[in-house]
Amino acid sequence: xxxxxxxxxxxxxxxxxxxxxxxxxxxxxxxxxxxxxxxxxxxxxxxxxxxxxxxxxxxxxxxxxxxxxxxxxxxxxxxxxxxxxxxxxxxxxxxxxxxxxxxxxxxxxxxxxxxxxxxxxxxxxxxxxxxxxxxxxxxxxxxxxxxxxxxxxxxxxxxxxxxxxxxxxxxxxxxxxxxxxxxxxxxxxxxxxxxxxxxxxxxxxxxxxxxxxxxxxxxxxxxxxxxxxxxxxxxxxxxxxxxxxxxxxxxxxxxxxxxxxxxxxxxxxxxxxxxxxxxxxxxxxxxxxxxxxxxxxxxxxxxxxxxxxxxxxxxxxxxxxxxxxxxxxxxxxxxxxxxxxxxxxxxxxxxxxxxxxxxxxxxxxxxxxxxxxxxxxxxxxxxxxxxxxxxxxxxxxxxxxxxxxxxxxxxxxxxxxxxxxxxx
Numbered sequence: 001x002x003x004x005x006x007x008x009x010x011x012x013x014x015x016x017x018x019x020x021x022x023x024x025x026x027x028x029x030x031x032x033x034x035x036x037x038x039x040x041x042x043x044x045x046x047x048x049x050x051x052x053x054x055x056x057x058x059x060x061x062x063x064x065x066x067x068x069x070x071x072x073x074x075x076x077x078x079x080x081x082x083x084x085x086x087x088x089x090x091x092x093x094x095x096x097x098x099x100x101x102x103x104x105x106x107x108x109x110x111x112x113x114x115x116x117x118x119x120x121x122x123x124x125x126x127x128x129x130x131x132x133x134x135x136x137x138x139x140x141x142x143x144x145x146x147x148x149x150x151x152x153x154x155x156x157x158x159x160x161x162x163x164x165x166x167x168x169x170x171x172x173x174x175x176x177x178x179x180x181x182x183x184x185x186x187x188x189x190x191x192x193x194x195x196x197x198x199x200x201x202x203x204x205x206x207x208x209x210x211x212x213x214x215x216x217x218x219x220x221x222x223x224x225x226x227x228x229x230x231x232x233x234x235x236x237x238x239x240x241x242x243x244x245x246x247x248x249x250x251x252x253x254x255x256x257x258x259x260x261x262x263x264x265x266x267x268x269x270x271x272x273x274x275x276x277x278x279x280x281x282x283x284x285x286x287x288x289x290x291x292x293x294x295x296x297x298x299x300x301x302x303x304x305x306x307x308x309x310x311x312x313x314x315x316x317x318x319x320x321x322x323x324x325x326x327x328x329x330x331x332x333x334x335x336x337x338x339x340x341x342x343x344x345x346x347x348x349x350x351x352x353x354x355x356x357x358x359x360x361x362x363x364x365x366x367x368x369x370x371x372x373x374x375x376x377x378x379x380x381x382x383x384x385x386x387x388x389x390x391x392x393x394x395x396x397x398x399x400x401x402x403x404x405x406x407x408x409x410x411x412x413x414x415x416x417x418x419x420x421x422x423x424x
Contacts (some may be wrong), residue, residue, distance in 0.1 A: 029409075035059075038135045043077060047216040050082065054109055060084040062180070066138070066196040068204050076196070078205050079135035081105045082127040083112035091250070092213060093123035093227045094206060096130070096234030098256075100199070101396030103134040115289035121225065130237075131197040132395050133206065138193035140182040140395045150391060153179075156392055169417045173410075182422065183398065198402045203241040207248060225250030232256045236263045266404025272423055281307065282354050296358040311361050315339050320369035327370045334369025338376045 019081045034052030035041065044060045053059035063080045065071040082092070097107045104127030108115075112125055119125065132140040145149035156173060187194040192324075206226060214224035227250045230238035235254040242249060259270045283304045286294035298304045319333040342360065346353035356375060363371045410416050 001098070007194055018299060038079060041079070042213060046212065048213050053081070056083065057109065058084060061135075062205070062209055064205050064208050066193065068201070073196075076131065076137035078128055078131065078209075079105060080126060080128045080209065081108060083108065083116060085116070085121045085124050087121040090124045091227050092126045092210070092410075093119065093229055093251075094115055094209070095125065095127040096228075096230045096237050098125070098232035099130065099133070099396065100233050100399035101133055101392045101394075102233070103390075103392070104128050104130070105135060128205075128209070129201045130399075132194075132399060133392070134390050138187075138197060140187065140194060140197060140398045142179070142186045142394060142398075144186060150394070154391065154393060169420060170413045173256065173413045173416045180401075191401060193286065194398055194402060197399060199237055199240050199399070200244065201239060203244055206237075207245055212250070224248065227251045229253040230255070232258060233263075236260050264403055264407070266400065266408030268400075268405075269423065275347060278350070279308075279343070281350060282346070282357065285350065285354055294355070294358050295362045308361065311364055312336070312339065315364060320364060320367060320372075322369045322373050324370055327373055332373065334364070334372040338372055339364070342372060342375050 023230075030130045034055060034057075036054055038061070040051075041053060041059045041061050042051050044062045048060055048062070050058035050060050057132065059079070059081050062080055063075050064078055065073065065075055067073040084090075095108060096102075096104055106127060106129075108127040109415060115125055129136040132138060141150070143153070157172075157179065183194070184192075186192075206228070207224075210224040210226050211221040215221050226241065226245075226248055228238055230236075230253070235257045238252055238254045239260045242252065262268065262270045283301050284302055286296050287296070287298070291297040296304055298307060315334075316336040319335045321331065322328055322334050324332045339360070343357060346357045356371075360371045360375060363369070410419055
């Protein structure tokens with residue numbers, strides 16, 4: 001769907017801590033003979049077959065039908081991970097931390113010890129990679145076998161800001177049309193697997209998991225209830241589950257609630273409603289912190305606003321060239337698109353991000369773009385092995401499109417520009 005903006009922000013607080021914890025080993029909770037390779041994780045069908053993995057966890061790959069209404073189509077495998085409580089009677093609490101396209105496994109691994117302290121010993125912490133994401137099939141790759149081309153295309157396509165130039169909206173609109181057709185040829189159409197990657201299917205996968213886990217525990221499948229905690233996009237997934245299976249809910253927590261109608265209509269028009277308030281918080285926090293803690297400090301919030309606006313305007317008109325070989329592998333531009341993306345992402349985790357954003361702003365004032373380039377390249381990766389070259393942005397884009405199924409379509413550059421103006 002070429003008209004959609006791709007708001008792919010997934011609980012940055014969690015992802016930021018994921019990056020910080022990626023190199024930190026967790027305390028041993030599982031037997032020593034565990035694996036770090038998803039190809040070695042056993043498949044579960046009628047009963048859950050957990051195997052020790054990633055030092056402190058248990059893993060399995062649950063085989064599920066691609067199409068629950070026509071199981072003859074084939075199957076795929078959904079990757080699940082569990083951080084067990086010491087309480088043997090603990091319930092499994094299933095998490096989705098956000099998306100679409102976000103890896104629950106990659107998020108849970110570094111966060112599990114802290115989450116266990118928050119939720120207590122009454123639950124096991126369980127998460128998973130939804131369909132098309134990371135370690136779960138079917139693969140969503142518009143450039144199968146050619147990651148270099150995919151990365152080259154994405155570095156241009158996902159950086160575009162439609163008001164950064166007179167023709168950028170048209171470029172983005174028509175390039176999106178080309179990408180849609182390209183992806184449809186690669187994995188779409190009546191014989192493609194992309195049609196089976198959608199949020200209702202993921203909700204059914206969650207039900208299948210709790211049913212098979214119930215059977216594993218010697219209890220009837222039909223009595224199985226879902227205990228669930230969803231954030232951001234995870235609230236849309238939880239709402240979908242509640243709509244499809246209202247009698248199969250044990251406990252459900254939805255936090256950072258997304259408008260499900262807005263989501264399924266392909267609009268995502270309500271996701272940025274408080275973004276300006278977040279920027280206000282950046283300015284007021286800088287002023288309150290004082291000159292020793294905030295490098296952008298001025299004597300009033302109005303002066304900080306003026307300084308911030310000037311930096312953004314200058315960056316839009318004149319990108320900063322970066323050629324420091326210790327930072328980049330080739331000459332690049334630190335652009336307005338880069339800056340607005342970093343600023344937007346910082347609103348998810350202000351305490352950790354705002355000081356860094358302030359420093360980036362000051363650096364840009366002095367014609368230095370290295371800190372911006374470094375910031376945009378931070379890799380939110382865990383020590384959990386992912387499928388080779390998994391592209392979360394690409395997965396997000398395609399899941400958004402399959403869920404909206406053509407609703408909210410924008411048919412012209414003019415309509416697209418109006419949509420962008422409304423969001424910004």
